[in-house]
Amino acid sequence: MIRFESDYEEGCHPQLMEALERSNLEQTPGYGEDEYCKKAAEAIRRVCGAPEAAVHFLVGGTQTNMTVIASALKSYEGVLCASSGHINVHETGAVEYTGHKVLALDSHDGKISARQVEEACRLHESDPDMEHTVKPGMVYISFPSEYGTLYSGSELKALRAVCNKYHLLLYVDGARLGYGLMAEGNDLSLADISAMSDVFYIGGTKVGALFGEAVVINNRFLADGFRYHMKQKGGMLAKGRLLGIQFLQLFSDGLYFRISEHADVQAMKIKEALKGKGYDFAFDSPTNQQFPVLPDGHLKKLEEKYSFSFRNKVGNDRSVIRICTSWATHDDAITSLISDISAL
Amino acid sequence: MIRFESDYEEGCHPQLMEALERSNLEQTPGYGEDEYCKKAAEAIRRVCGAPEAAVHFLVGGTQTNMTVIASALKSYEGVLCASSGHINVHETGAVEYTGHKVLALDSHDGKISARQVEEACRLHESDPDMEHTVKPGMVYISFPSEYGTLYSGSELKALRAVCNKYHLLLYVDGARLGYGLMAEGNDLSLADISAMSDVFYIGGTKVGALFGEAVVINNRFLADGFRYHMKQKGGMLAKGRLLGIQFLQLFSDGLYFRISEHADVQAMKIKEALKGKGYDFAFDSPTNQQFPVLPDGHLKKLEEKYSFSFRNKVGNDRSVIRICTSWATHDDAITSLISDISAL
């Protein structure tokens, strides 16, 4: 069975594993106060063009989202996000567990627009009983979105503008950030995203690391006390250096970008093959996640050799599935899949 | 200015005020452990045909909803409700503040159907990563709904059946329960609602009392420790007897039902007058809340003498408004309003 069901089915890039092994018996202070974490933070600040940013390392995405959001919002504030946003549908209500309402906005492609944000804010402000409704306090977007789609530079700029207008924080979930940055047609750099968001994170779990997400805080009001929040929410890793060591590898010589590009290239090969056979796509994704619509018979055939994540039925006899590539996807796997697609 | 903007603009029914005055200088134990509360609970059990029910008194609706819901759900469970449900839109995220996600279902008339509940549960159960999504644990409905509409006996029965099938609790928000029970065409009795729900509340604030909601718990698993929950959530009134005294008046000789009927009758007079002029209604409500669609010019005229709650614009030149009657609405006010409607 060759797995295409997610982008976290292998361990980590061999270069990271070697670094972990090399340092394994060194003694360092705990909780992210070691030299590896300091250097990794410095490397990230550099690549983000954000010399003043605070950088902290957490273990996983849900943990990161709940910690960032809970640390940034007042208790009566909620977070605007696409109805398909990870925090709205796939984190078991972790954000609500911290006391905050997720204010879901209708979305068909995984994205929300500045206009939708503006409408939500206007609706709130125009309510004579506004204190009876949750106040929008933050905009959460994923880049790429859960459907593999990307915000353009002008879309992100418009979101930043509406956030400024209504005093909202802008938070970018970058669980798959590399796959977005390296996608064909993307017009946003890491520095752009850093400059336009109050806080964002660079995903490691899905892009080359065993685990780990690097939170980059540009808004200094959010930086105060962040380590307390990390500890209180159970997210401060005792041997924090494991995070520093991995991110230092990812960001010291461009590895993060190279392996991200690899996944995108592999995904485009699959996309072309599927397009060539005339299949539709639920979303037009330039990144490592592809969402083709397959006849159920064809899908059944492919599933004899490959695993995908099922998403949902379309009509009676077709299904949207998700096919994921990653930094680890071999050419062999791609060649095999493409050949089997052609044979359908 | 004659106010029709809500059903809590006066104090309490004079009979309750007299009872409060009469007992004012008596000494009693606090926290609802007095004889008035005991008698009121007994009267409520009787009228509900629920001799085993636990009855507790709280001060307000939001407090009641958050206390009931938080006491009944496991921390990873959420509550299904109409998108227009009070807990979803008008309680500043109080339910989320207790850690639980409100799982909103699309609704156009303030109601949800058994089929919608079933779909939500099936979707959850069929998810291979079900632990990543919030588990539906309760169905919340309002009777009448926030739009004045009612569930029929068969609709409620169907909801009960789907709750049984998926092990969901059924909770009925009865902030305006009396206005629903006494509405023309309603085929549910208080005893029916009690028998079909795990827990519900009888609203006092909007139906004759200064304040107060009587929680009736039929599911004994929910009754355990409820007083701890009340105290912890700040909802245990020190001079609890004030609640007992009022509910004892409301339920000792049918007062609650009589004054509810009065409000419905008054609302029907307004409805007829509006219908007579050919106005549309956003919702077809048989209860004390009416939602006509008025040309903005006519609305402006009426607002010289009356206050309503504005709901929203329809097209460029019409608006849906809410007109509320209550136990306290005088014939004079009705006569005046109807005459001014006729003159539009």
Next chain:
Amino acid sequence: MIRFESDYEEGCHPQLMEALERSNLEQTPGYGEDEYCKKAAEAIRRVCGAPEAAVHFLVGGTQTNMTVIASALKSYEGVLCASSGHINVHETGAVEYTGHKVLALDSHDGKISARQVEEACRLHESDPDMEHTVKPGMVYISFPSEYGTLYSGSELKALRAVCNKYHLLLYVDGARLGYGLMAEGNDLSLADISAMSDVFYIGGTKVGALFGEAVVINNRFLADGFRYHMKQKGGMLAKGRLLGIQFLQLFSDGLYFRISEHADVQAMKIKEALKGKGYDFAFDSPTNQQFPVLPDGHLKKLEEKYSFSFRNKVGNDRSVIRICTSWATHDDAITSLISDISAL
């Protein structure tokens, strides 16, 4: 049975009941946005000498404490208080329910000192792993304390100074504020307390009202969004005017102070009688709560006619009890009790 077990066993002062009755059928806006609330807030600002203060009305003490504390602290901050503090022992963990640790300091007389606060802050600041411990963010004191004792002007000044030094908020729980202000020997005015605290509340429930606590916020950072917090925590009374009407009576002609003084005078008569018989006191209280140590035989005798709250055994055959007077305590009750004490 004559009750001395608490100071909330009657309804409200007759002057308040009359005001409630008089206004009962008026129509007003809800949620504290009526004229009564505005006037009451204005009267309170005047008597506090705090023209800029925000004043909000809540229903009960636990609700007030949890709302104020949760609205003021960052999520990783805790509140320092005496081990006997109401929030630490008698609110079912309501503060913890909002996510904050109560940092209890040893106390024998219900009070804490500036030195204890300083030690706690120093301990936190000197911890190399300070982010692993809860950061003190607020000092909570009760005036009078749960044991009837009072802070002197110099003690409160010292607390204010240490709060300034360590950037702590100072919150005064004034559930029985009047009884403290009017006590013999007290050297603090309402204006002093207002000037020295960031936020405090004036208790109505125990001092003449049916219910109600007036929160006075002097620190403008705490005032922002307070109504959202009230609603979210279930503490915004629909018919908010009931609070305004009562506080307007209490503070328009000095009623609050006169009835508080009455309770203290009555308590002093009991204290003198007990002292005259040679009984010890667990605490030396100049306010309406007295804590004598009685031989169990004598206590049993008194309990034939009077109710007290039991506190705890002292050795094998004596007990500390609490005797409470209130604004409502009649001369007859006092005369009777004193005569029965004398006869022991």
Next chain:
Amino acid sequence: MIRFESDYEEGCHPQLMEALERSNLEQTPGYGEDEYCKKAAEAIRRVCGAPEAAVHFLVGGTQTNMTVIASALKSYEGVLCASSGHINVHETGAVEYTGHKVLALDSHDGKISARQVEEACRLHESDPDMEHTVKPGMVYISFPSEYGTLYSGSELKALRAVCNKYHLLLYVDGARLGYGLMAEGNDLSLADISAMSDVFYIGGTKVGALFGEAVVINNRFLADGFRYHMKQKGGMLAKGRLLGIQFLQLFSDGLYFRISEHADVQAMKIKEALKGKGYDFAFDSPTNQQFPVLPDGHLKKLEEKYSFSFRNKVGNDRSVIRICTSWATHDDAITSLISDISAL
């Protein structure tokens, strides 16, 4: 600098690192649903003699404590623990953040007794206003305690008995479990601890793993829905197999016990050396943490070459420090330290 300041300053035991490396590029399902986790759970059940236990893997100790406690308690219940308990002092109020009060009991050696638990429960049950106080719902103990001390078999049996009597859950924090089990004089086996607790965890972070704690749930009421809790609290590792791989190594051939014994043996050498010089100890610990009282001059000398964690001053010129050994402590380090101690 040779570090003795904690037992998590190195990475993991080489055998675990090899296993991680070996499996690095395998594809497996995520979230702990892989074969490694299944086998590790099975190995743990076997070594615990608990064939029915549910075993789940989390990343860190604070995360484990908050998840277990929050999943097990009703919202109005609190957890009894020693005043020195990790959850009370070193987790930034993580338990309170989930809404529960930590009910601290005085402790001088890091332990609490069955009698203290009984007193706390009696106090609660005898309170006429018991609903105003937090209900004890769980007993939390650490084995070994934060001061390196151990519960004897009879002490643990007594705790179990009092938990049965008052319907309390018993939870054992085993962050350093191995160091306790292998200590000289310990009379409790892993199977004993498993049999006597409702839930406990086997610490990996401090005993040979890069990270990871194995929660063993014997009380089936606590097992329901635990994976939802893990995900909601941010504790479900995407590449869950990393935990399974490590615990499988630790428990497949007794490695966990051998490396634990090693640390204890090293600690005893230090203890003997210190005793030989006549130093006092703050606690009499048979495990890997030692708490000697050293003259500040001697301490300063040692700190030129070694790092310890400072605990606190004793009088003017002495200090208690903590010296930790671990599975990774080399003989060289011990020889060096002992020789320098002798030379003081």
